[in-house]
Amino acid sequence: MTLPTVTPQDIRSALLLRWEIALLDIRQEAEFATGHPLFAANMAAGRITLEAELRLPRKDVPIVLCDNGEGLVGAASAQFRALGYDNVRALAGGLEGWRSAGYELFQDVNSYAKAFGELVEARRHTPSLSADEVASLIAAKANIAILDVRRFDEYATMNIPGSVSVPGAELVLRAGHAAPDPDTTIIVNCAGRTRSIIGTQSLINAGLPNKVRALRNGTIGWTLARHNLEHGADRRGGVGPFDGASDNARDVAYRAGVRRIGASELAALRQEAHRTLYRFDVREADEYAAGHLAGFRHYAGGQLVQEIDMAAPVRGARIVLTDDRSIRADMTASWLAQMGWEVYVLDGGYDGSLEVGPPQVLPKGDPAHRYRRPYEGTDVAEQAMQAYLEWEYGLVDQLRRDGTHGFYVI
Incomplete structure (x- = not known):
């Protein structure tokens, strides 16, 4: 069966018009991270049967498959058809066709969320402090609270000394408990840039009375500035919204x-x-x-x-x-x-019958094919961390060149 194709121009039109489309790069994650269209999602060919029905709930959704010439598309489309997906096409020319059309390829993973974070900082001038400035505040025992917005397991692996785990969406709910004194300066950090920018701006947008600053470049910046990290911390922020937080x-x-x-x-x-x-x-x-x-x-x-x-x-x-x-x-x-x-x-719904049970978790992929994030773990080369930061700094310009994002910042 010959798989129908869709042109890069047609995909661009669908993105601009907000039509539904699942543009799936079916290479392994490590290859995906070397470059892909902004709104491409990674679903490695070997994981289609594990992931498709959870991540693609509508069986007739328009699916467009791409690789970089590895010849993965044909077999992947057969897997989708076997699962009942009946609107599967291929990107004409694969990623080379995308390049030839003059369109941008974005490196890394979660690329458009990271690009959005950079746009937020550029538009809102989200305030931040350098690693050296934060280290000086810690040494001076200043009136600060450092809130780590990563997943708890990331925090437990390595954290800024004295920081407390308050994962991103919990910030507005828990900031009043973490810093009940409005004169306390709250410093928000993640591993790199995105989550600390979004977390800091969340507290500012929600009207927290405290001064709020991001730790510029997160634990990467802290490490590059030669400051020590803690390991194995288990401090979790309690629930305590500030006055007016809900409204x-x-x-x-x-x-x-x-x-x-x-x-x-x-x-x-x-x-x-x-x-x-x-x-x-x-x-x-x-x-x-x-x-x-x-x-x-x-x-x-x-x-x-x-x-x-x-x-x-x-x-x-x-x-x-x-x-x-x-x-x-x-x-x-x-x-x-x-x-x-x-x-x-x-709104509501919790006063009725509820289902009980743990979250559904997809099995992890083969570590050999996983992209090693330059901001995770404790043994990342400094050159890789610096290169990652420089890539993030360039994302706003790349968004401008790409022109399909449709992001806005309030």
């Missing part, structure tokens, strides 16, 4: 264009079989396991913003978020809306 988070979501819906509107969205609908519970994993709404997949809010290409590879789809406290869903939705998604927050 402020809702206002931020409204300003970003997020719509709030109830059960009847959610049912109406589900009935529209011609549209892809993603439903995510953005709370912590233990809260989800204790009781969640049927049909909602767990994806902690901060990671959802960072990994939206992994969670929702159908660009142009709809997203509904839920959270029993609302704050996390509102803040997460505000960022997804600015990234060009049609996103809703579901």
Whole structure:
């Protein structure tokens, strides 16, 4: 069977018009990270049967497969057809066809979320402090609170001394507990740049009374400045929103264009079989396991913003978020809306029957084919870390050249 093709120009048009499309790069993650279109999502050919039905919930969604001339597309399309996907095509000419059309290729993983983070900093002038400035504040025992917005396992591997784990979407919910004194300066850090920029700007957008600063370049910048990291820390930030946090988070979501819906509107969205609908519970994993709404997949809010290409590879789809406290869903939705998604927050629902059980977790891939992030672990070469930062610094210009992103910043 000859697989139909779609041109790079047609894909670009679909992206600009916000039509649904799943542009899937089926190479291994390490190869994907060497260069791909901005809105391509990685689904390695060997993982299609594991991942497709979770990540592509609508069987007739337009799927476009690409590789870099390795000859993977034919067998991959057969796997999709065997799973019931009936609208599968190939990118004409593969990645070389994309290059030949004059279009941009983006390196690394989660590239468009990282590019968006750089755009936020450029547009909002998100304030930051250097590693040396933060180290001086720590040494002087200044009135500061350092909040680490990465996943807890990342934090436990290595962290800024004295910092507390408050994963991204939890910030507005927990900042009042972490820094009850409005004179305390809050410093937000991640491993590199994106999550600390988004976290810092989240607190600013939500009207936290404290001064808030990002640790510029995160643990990478800290390491390059020759400061020591802690290992094995287990400090977690408690729940304690600041005054007005809930109303402020809702206002931020409204300003970003997020719509709030109830059960009847959610049912109406589900009935529209011609549209892809993603439903995510953005709370912590233990809260989800204790009781969640049927049909909602767990994806902690901060990671959802960072990994939206992994969670929702159908660009142009709809997203509904839920959270029993609302704050996390509102803040997460505000960022997804600015990234060009049609996103809703579901009101209520937790007073009825809930499903109980842990989040669904996809099996990890072969480590030999995994892209080693330059910001993870404790044995990364300094040259790789510096190169990663320089790549991030260039993303705003690359977005401008690409021209398909449709991002805006409130």
